[in-house]
Amino acid sequence: MNNSISFSTQNRKTIITKMEQELFDVIVIGGGITGSGIALDAISRGLNVALIERKDFASGTSSRSGKLIHGGLKYLQNFDFPVVKETGSEREIVYNNALHLVYPIKMNFPLIKNESYNLLTLKAGLTLYDRLAGVKKEERHRIYGKKKTLQNEPLFNPNTVKGSGVYVEYRTDDSRLTMEVAKTAAEKGAQVLNYAEMTEFLKNEENIVKGIVVKDHIESKTFTIYGKHIVNAAGPWVDVVRKKDRPVTGKYMVLAKGIHIVFNRKSLPVNSSIYFQHKGRMIAVIPIGNRTYVGSTESTYKEDMDDIHVNLTEVHYLLGCLKDMFPNLTLSVSDVISSWAGIRPLIGQEGKSPAELSRHDEIFESDTGLITIAGGKLTGYRKMAERVMQYIEKKEKKDVTPSKTDTIKLSGSQFNNQQELESYAEKLTGYYHDIHLDKEDILNLVYRYGSNTDLVLQSISSYKQLESKEDMAILGELRYTVEHEMVTSLVDFYDRRTSYLLFEPQKVTSSLDLVSDELAKLLSWTPEKKQEEKRQLYYAISKTHSFK
Structure with a gap:
């Protein structure tokens, strides 16, 4: 280490x-x-x-993607076999080199009436995908008929879903x-x-x-x-x-904007990750802990690249897709707890649309x-x-x-398999029993910091005098990220190092005064600088849930 x-x-x-x-x-x-x-x-x-x-x-x-290490399934439709082959094998390498940050997930791909895939083309596509991407035997796809598909995911629309394929993808913290x-x-x-x-x-x-x-x-x-x-x-x-x-x-660069919206898992209680077609466009529904996020849209973007907002029309578009897919759910804009928007650069040529x-x-x-x-x-x-x-x-x-x-294993990923990662978390739980974090708290830290969690827990221990274990934990994380991860602002910490801004917005607002006071001490901020930092964070918070 x-x-x-x-x-x-x-x-x-x-x-x-x-x-x-x-x-x-x-x-x-x-x-x-x-x-x-x-x-x-x-x-x-x-x-x-x-x-x-x-x-x-x-x-x-790089912090505003769909947070998936894609195997490139959608490129099969364009017969882009070299891309599928490369991304499939790369996915395995990224997984092995960052075990604490990349997780295999089961992806449910429903067959929908009037969309481009049918049972035959989905079976052929997933078989080819497994071969090209070098998918392990135990992770190869399964095809299900309508009855089993609706048992696997009771929220699906029974009037439009005809069957499904289930295959393995990988989720990450980008x-x-x-x-x-x-x-x-x-x-x-x-x-x-x-x-x-x-x-x-x-x-x-x-x-x-x-x-x-x-x-x-x-x-x-x-x-x-x-x-x-x-x-x-x-x-x-x-x-x-x-x-x-x-x-x-x-x-030259043509910018394509994509957005994702986040719900409480109770509002969108899917059984697994889902990737579905809606009028030809691919939509992902990804559960993560007690949240579920949904995306993405794609539109040409020509506005301020440093200040990208989620538009209300984009949120309504995704809500419409969800309504068609899960008709028994009543989701509205008020159910969106957070969101993010990003742009990806496509290589432009005269006379071509973004889709081409x-x-x-x-x-x-x-x-x-x-x-x-x-x-x-x-x-x-x-x-x-x-x-x-x-x-x-x-x-x-x-x-x-x-x-x-x-x-080359990435910093924090000194593990050879999932078992090593879990036994490391167990060992740390015993070793740091005096800070009263339970096994789940420590496992969550290991899934963020990997084999560097020992250093994070040392930082947390330095705040043992605090009565609240939540205060102790967040200040310890903060100190670690300043000393070992180049954090220089509140947004660095809450957004890109911890993703609390995107997935636990309540935690951001409840800890903000404590964290800003401590970061001001660690980085010798003036009172004016601290106020400016808080203002920037409040702006970042407002962008996640107020839509233009």
């Missing part, structure tokens, strides 16, 4: 000094899953790596997965920094990019980083970065040598990183070598 505080907010000055002093082999712009994956791949090849992120890790698309990839890169020696924005490129006499000017948003200072290769992995913002180098020509655009990732290079990777999906982050690094190897006229990250 790594006990260093290299991935700590309190270590920013040291990281910046190293960034200023060293010449890097690779500089990565963007701390989402793509950029973090590239940093990990590059450092595992023995290269000197720096990564900067304008806001927080995963603060863009923002924590991204953060653990970035953290693993840092633990292996990469210099990684959030709240550090690239403001301009530095070029040599031949007009080739050789470095970047960076603004540190915490100290409001600028510094420079120099490197041999600069990779733009800014997700939906890649064109914003490209424009600082050259006017964007040829292919490629979901594949592509690499572009400008005449100044700036390498940009765009498109892609959460599941394929490792292969995207490998393609970028192989592109650089070709550019340097070196032999192309495969990625080593398929065998």
